Amino acid sequence: MFTLHVVCMGNLCRSPMAAALFRARLPADRCRVVSAGLAVPAGRPVAPLTVATLHANGLPVPEASPRQFDPVTVGNDDLVLAMQHRHVRALRALAPHARPRIQLLGRWMPQREIDDPMGGGMEDFARAFAHIAACVEQWCARDARLSTRM
Template sequence: MPKCVLFVCTANICRSPTAEAILRHRFAGDDVAAASAGLIAQAGHPIDPRAEAALATRGLTAGGHVARQLTPALIAQADIVLAMEKRHLAALKALAPDAHDRTFLLGKWLGNADIPDPYRGGDRDFERSCQLIGDALEHWCPRLQGI
């Protein structure tokens, strides 16, 4: 059975679907599955076109993404939950206190860095967010193979 990594951000239209797409590409054909959700999701919306454009520069896509609300059930199904910001971690721990031992900051290996929300920014902010997510995942990928 594939191990599931759940990415969490605010609206599930920028950062978490970007991370999901990058991880799916990185582990294509391997035993790791990726999913994403938002704390206050814009449920039913696709990935933001600017986030999709940042992925496209890397030859990736999240074109089939549909935003969804984070639920305790989604957290329970995940082997590991990676949040974009420290405030997301706090919300996750309140929503699913029993998952605290498998809930981490995506930027843990980048000095516990938050991945800033690019939503109100421009194309450069989305590019920077995508780059930070990719950098953070490079540190996580060796560790995810062992979950």
């Protein structure tokens, strides 16, 4: 079993949504999905509009508080997916041992980067969620370890 790390900046919006989508698709005995942030604000819960967006799409809300990305937790077979190019650069600097396995979540999309909806309204969160969902579909279709056909 490998771990799929989904990372954004604060672990408040995008990575919790992506993790929820991957968890809904992948068997827990085949892939462990975790979300983290590069600069997690202390004591802040997941954004309320993230919670509302997940509920609106029938997905569970993360039980854990937002957490900081820890490069030590990235194993030799793990995959790390980030929301923006700057996240990929930061992650590769933090975890050089995982450099080839750190990718953009939107790698195969026309719009590769996923904008942060923080500070926006419900429509911004819905737009980010739809973009993330399309990216998750692409990863599950293209990476055999994430395929639902196993």
